[in-house]
Amino acid sequence: MSETPTPPTGPDERPDGRPDVRPDERVAVVMITYNRREEALLALSRLRELPERPHVVVVDNGSGDGTAEAVRREHPWAELVASPVNLGAVGRNLAMERLDVPYVAFCDDDTWWEPGSLRRAADALDAHPRLGVVTGRILVEPGAREDSINAELLHSPVQGPAWLPGPALGSFLAGASVVRRTAFQAVGGFSERLWLGGEEELLAADLATAGWELVHLPDVVVHHQASTVRDPHLRRRHGLRNTLWFTWLRRPLPAALRRTRDVLAGAPRDRVTALAVLDAVRGLPWVVRERRPLPERVERRFRALEESQRTSAARRYVS
Template identity: 85%
Template sequence: MSPDERVAVVMITYNRRDEALLAISRLRELPEQPHVVVVDNGSEDGTAEAVRERFPEVDLVASAVNLGAVGRNVGLERVGTPFVAFCDDDTWWEPGSLRRAADALAEHPRLGVVTGRILVEPGGREDPINAELLHSPVEGPPWMPGPTLGSFLAGASMVRRSAFLAAGGFSERLWLGGEEELLAADLATAGWELVHLPDVIVHHQASTQRDPRLRLRHGLRNTLWFIWLRRPLGAALRRTRDVLATAPRDRLTALALWDALRGAGWVLRQRRPLPARIERRFRALEEAQRRSTARRYGRPSGPRQRRGDR
């Protein structure tokens, strides 16, 4: 199979040297032979040095600070390909999936994001989120090659570079944790569609080198911020009630609420309620969000952690 010059891959990493090296080796073995950009978010374990030594052909950005999801913005700005796939250091794309996602984006010029099917490793089990993506209640145009989505999962998605840049990329303020929803809403508002393609497969073996409590705290804060940044008043009140009803009544939730309230001034200054046609999409998701176990904020010791509103 010849290289696919339409595609680049941007991977962010932080203090996971061995996992990052393994992830890069998998990317280098893909038949699509994508250009790879690795953004090291200020690791202190020698990640950047190890990548530079072992993979000199990789485009490495060694940030002095942890940029969070904004590291993806930095990586994407360094490439000139029309389509860019994101990859975390604990995920990897199945051979051929980059090409299938790029084919969909090339065939449908109003398609902005392709999100794949996630298999949990070891074992290749279906991630519970797959069923929700496959049966998305969002109504899209008839030309869509798969289910229309309200949001996406960055580590399992390919984006149209021009659409991503025009929408402003990931918010620096949200940093990391449920950061996709705000960008997804802004993409949809600008007329871009988001799709789930089950034959685009991404594997995920969750790293043990993470701070699940911090991720949950940021995820809850960012969900609340998104609600009040983009949902109209009635929907914002309803969704806030529903989200807090699923959150544990503990110190972590209290801290997330405090974080959200501290940002209230910024949220009010940046508030731009969605146009009616996009608001209908998010409203269609509410029942699924209430029933979802894959999306619920739970304790970090549990088997699953909430991914934010998708």
């Protein structure tokens, strides 16, 4: 594994040490939102202030709180896609179809990119043509505290090629990642069936199968102030279901059985978990039809992650 790059001394510096405030046309931002009008408006205000001045596509997933109308009124510079229904993560696929830039950063309505981070991600993607995803470091607000997942990303057990500019990853975090648009679209983007919640793992596996690499760069920084407008039980239900579906869709049988055991052993024994398992079992006919076990070179990545997934406090399905 290659060494982690040393972060620059400033938010985004030119060779002469002065901040780089030029617009960067290489990268756009896609944000999905649902019934979080004030948070979406604040997120857009922060995106507007970035030195990269990215084109922003915001997908309102059928909000009933006037989000779309408020975005039109207060942020006419942003491109709005007002979906009549909640598309979940697939809203990102819809936004991606409107873009022709090489790189796209995802942004949730309760996250924001640090100035200069989009430029650094684009530089890394420019420098490494087989790099498909850059996942940044997450700072939790208020207080800019290190997210507990950062240590796991930095010390990822996945073995990648020597040319990678940082630790290789098996999966990624959508709200903290910049993707190569052509790679994303070539593998079909996010699954409509998974909808939202742990939707990244299946996409990451398909990217790796297609020959793309995923990397963590700690000098690419995103801030996260978790919204209070959410249903944590529903998120856990979908996350558990999607983890089981991914496991059954892509892992070889012994690994699928082992991972299923570990996921269920680490989940609370309650009604939410029972409903998640029931949802997953109801999808078995679809899983059987769509099952494509990973090639061995990609399966090794997910095998390497099993121990950290089993012991991780950051990845536990609780609510």
